[in-house]
Amino acid sequence: MTATPLPFQEQLRQRTLTYGTRLCLGLDPRLDAYRDVAHLREHTLDVLEACAGLVACVKPQLAFYEVLGPSGYPLLQEVCALARTLGLPVLLDGKRGDIGSTAQAYAQAWLSGPHAGSALTINAYLGWETLTPFVEVARAHGGGVFVLVRTSNPGSADLQQSGVAEKVAAQVAQLGQEEDGDLSCVGAVVGATHPEELEHFRALMPKATLLLPGLGAQGARASDLAPAFLPGGVGAVVSASRGIQYVQGLDVRASMEAARNFRNELNAALTT
Template structure:
C-alpha cells in the first residue's frame, strides 16, 4: 500500500522529502530540453526523496509532448522504485469521478496516489477512495492548501469549526473504515500554515499528510515537527521550484537543494516522537 511504501522508503533512505516536478516550458529553449532536464532531475535526486509529485497542469500546458513527458516521468519513477503522487486535484461526481479515478489510479499510465478536491461534496471522494483501496494506492484530500488565499473558503466557519476542519473530520472518518494504522486516505495541509499543523494532525491521526510549500512558497522545515507521527512518519513535505530550478537548470544545484531539504526535514521530524 502506498502509505507504507512511503514509510519503508523513508526509513531506508532517511528522507521525508517529496520532489515536486513542475516543468515550465518558458525555462527552456525547446520541449526536448524540458524533457531531458526534468528526467535528469528525477534520476539525480532519487536517493534523497521519498516520492515524486508531478503537477499535471504543467504537463498539460505543453500539450501532447507534455503529457508524453508526464508518462515518461512516471515510467522512470517506476524503474527507480520511487512512488508517484500525481498532483491533479481532480474532483467530480458519479461516473465522471470514476473515470478520473480509472485514468489516474489504475492501469499503465496511472500514478500510485492522487490529490483530490472535495468541494463538490464528500460523495465525490468515494470513487477515488475505492480505486485507491482496490489497487493499493492512496488519495490526498485538499484540506488546508498552501496558497495565501486558501482561507477565503477553507477558513469559513460552520457549526463552530472551519470548512477545512470539516473536511479533515471526513478524512478521519474515511480512515477509520480501514484497519491499518495508516489509512489510504491522506490529506493536503500546507507547510505554509505551521501554527495549524498540530490541530490537523490531531484531527487526522491515521492520515499521511502531504505538506506542500517548502522553499519557493516560503515554508521552512524547522516549523513542521507537529505534522509528524512517532519516529518521524506520517508526513511528507514537498518542494518543487526550490529543487528543480534551485539555480536555473543546474543539475548539481538541484541535487544540493534536495540533500539540504532532506537533512533539514530529518532534523524537524526528529523533534517529534
C-alpha cells in the same frame, strides 16, 4: 508468481525509514525555462534521476504536462516509469474532484492502468460523494488519495477557514477508520505554510498521511514542520518543487544539493 505491490502509504513509509527522507520532489517543468520540449524533457528526467536517492516520492503537477499538449502525456509517462524504476512512489498532483461517472473516469485515469498504485490529490468541494470513486479505486489498486484540507496558497483562507477545513478533515478521518492498520490510503493536503495549524490537523486525522506543500519557494521552513509527523518520523511528506528543480536555473547539481539540504533540514527538525 508476481508479488503484490505494497499499498502507496506503506511504500512511502518504507522509503522514509530506509532512506531517511521525508522530502517529496515536485516536478513542475515550465516550458519558458527551456529551448524546446526536448530540452524540457531532458532536464526534468535528469533532475529526477539526480535527486532520487534523497526523496521519499515524486509529485508531478499534471497542469505542467497538460499545457504541453500532445507531447505532455508521453513525458508524464516517462517521468512515472523512471520514478518506478528508481523505486520512487508517484504522487500525481491533479486536484481532481467531480460527480458520478466523471469522478469515476478521473479515478480510473489516474489511479489504475499505467498509474496503478500511484496517489492523486483530490478535492471535496462538490460534496463527500465525490470522494467515493477515488477512494474505491485507490483501495482496489493499492493507491492513495490526498484530499485538500488546508492548502498552502495565501488565498486558501477565503474558503477554508470558519470550520470548513475541519469538516473536510473529519471526513478524511472517518474514511481512515474504515481501514485496518495505522495509516489509511486516504491522506490529506495541509500546507507547510501554516505551521501553527499542523498539530491541530494532525490530531484531527490520526491515520492520514499528510502532504505538506510549500517548502522552498512558498516560504515554509523545515524547522517548523515536526508537529505534522507521527511517532517515528512517519506519516507525512513535505514537497518542494521550484526550490529544487529551478533553484539555480537549470543546474542539476544545484537541484541535487537543494534536495539534500531540505532532506537534512527535515531530519534535523525531527530530532530537536
